[in-house]
Amino acid sequence: MPYILDCEITSHQEVAPGHYRLVAHAPEIAAAAAAGQFCMLEVQEGFYPFLRRPMCFERIYPDSVSILYKIEGEGTRLLSRFTAGQSINIQGPLGKPFPLNGAYQRHIMVAGGIGIAPFPALAEAIIAQLGKTPEVIIAARNEDLLLCEDIFQQMGCKIHLATDDGSVGKKAFASEVLDALEPSKDSIVYCCGPMPMMKATHAVCQQRKIPCLASLEAEMACGDGVCLGCVVEANVEIEAERMVRVCCDGPVFDSTTIHWESY
Ligand SMILES: Cc1cc2nc3c(=O)[nH]c(=O)nc-3n(C[C@H](O)[C@H](O)[C@H](O)COP(=O)(O)OP(=O)(O)OC[C@H]3O[C@@H](n4cnc5c(N)ncnc54)[C@H](O)[C@@H]3O)c2cc1C
Ligand code: FES
Structure with a gap:
């Protein structure tokens, strides 16, 4: 079962025009996550926008995860307004990861x-x-x-x-x-x-x-x-x-x- 947790944002920066990197303290999610899996972010408190937004894990650290995203519409615009120190609700990890096969050079x-x-x-x-x-x-x-x-x-x-x-x-x-x-x-x-x-x-x-x-x-x-x-x-x-x-x-x-x- 995926976790649904409030996680503290430890860093959130614009890394290129309209592109952001958000790092959240999420030890349980990080411990369970593998490359290729994703999470669903609650980008606003309350009902609008109603749906969470899917984002894959850019990096998986021992106690945190990073998300690299591009502003596409209202949900990601709201996401970009979160600041370090605030908390964000994250559901994950979800989906299947990249299978790793050591037979290839x-x-x-x-x-x-x-x-x-x-x-x-x-x-x-x-x-x-x-x-x-x-x-x-x-x-x-x-x-x-x-x-x-x-x-x-x-x-x-x-x-x-x-x-x-x-x-x-x-x-x-x-x-x-x-x-x-x-x-x-x-x-x-x-x-x-x-x-x-x-x-x-x-x-x-x-x-x-x-x-x-x-x-x-x-x-x-x-x-x-x-x-x-x-x-x-x-x-x-x-x-x-x-x-x-x-x-x-x-x-x-x-x-x-x-x-x-x-x-
Ligand atoms: C498994 C998964 C992982 C993803 N990982 C990342 C990530 O790491 N970084 C990142 O920047 N984006 C990622 N996305 C895409 C991201 O979820 C969408 O850009 C985001 O949900 C758009 O929300 P919005 O409210 O800003 O835009 P909306 O207002 O909902 O939509 C704006 C425009 O984007 C289109 N759109 C909305 N959602 C998606 C979507 N999921 N895929 C394609 N087009 C969409 C809409 O049709 C519309 O044209 C991922 C999507 C999936 C399904
Ligand atoms: S998002 Fe509901 S079945 Fe995939």
């Missing part, structure tokens, strides 16, 4: 925009549990929106940057950068970001016959498998089983599970 993370959010925790887990140093492709619209480069540098990861405007790194899509790295059968890919970017990353992995784990997003109400508000279409013959729930069947899926043609 190359672990390549492919991130588009705020899709970078689950990867610092994943990189830490790969280093600590598999003894391998992952590579990361960080793609964003421009230089100002490239996130977490310093964190991956400190971990010793090989970093590949890509921007839409060419302001830094390659002027290329994340999937094109991945293809240029020539991943082969000793490689496994993890991706998170906009659906078209994950669809293109899945296509590269299919062509190269390598596994790809995709962390999906969907609008969520319950976060707990009940409301079916978060379903996505899967490649399943039986019609009744075709929709999978991002909140509890995912958010991490083997990319071959997803019916990408629908997106």
Whole structure:
């Protein structure tokens, strides 16, 4: 069962235009959480907005968790107004984490925009549990929106940057950068970001016959498998089983599970 706890915010800072990092003291949640899982944040006391907002764990520390988020609408705007010292209600951990498989030599993370959010925790887990140093492709619209480069540098990861405007790194899509790295059968890919970017990353992995784990997003109400508000279409013959729930069947899926043609 996930915890539902009031947690003290220990730090909350804008890290790029419209992007924030919130750290909360949450020892129980941190102890139970794994990379790829997420939590639901109550962004306002009272009834508006009614629904909690899902956010993955950026880092999992012994007694706290960090959340890296982008302002999208009203909920995240309200979230950005919380200050250090205030408490925030967190429900989690939820969902399935990234499975870790030590059989692969190359672990390549492919991130588009705020899709970078689950990867610092994943990189830490790969280093600590598999003894391998992952590579990361960080793609964003421009230089100002490239996130977490310093964190991956400190971990010793090989970093590949890509921007839409060419302001830094390659002027290329994340999937094109991945293809240029020539991943082969000793490689496994993890991706998170906009659906078209994950669809293109899945296509590269299919062509190269390598596994790809995709962390999906969907609008969520319950976060707990009940409301079916978060379903996505899967490649399943039986019609009744075709929709999978991002909140509890995912958010991490083997990319071959997803019916990408629908997106
Ligand atoms: C498992 C999971 C993990 C996530 N982790 C992160 C994270 O670490 N950092 C982060 O910045 N965001 C993350 N998101 C997305 C985040 O939950 C949404 O951006 C947020 O709920 C938007 O709330 P809002 O009230 O600000 O915007 P709203 O006013 O609710 O919506 C603004 C716009 O964003 C769209 N939108 C709303 N919710 C989602 C969603 N869940 N996915 C895609 N589009 C959405 C709406 O359709 C609308 O166009 C995650 C989503 C999921 C499902
Ligand atoms: S959010 Fe309710 S079933 Fe997934």
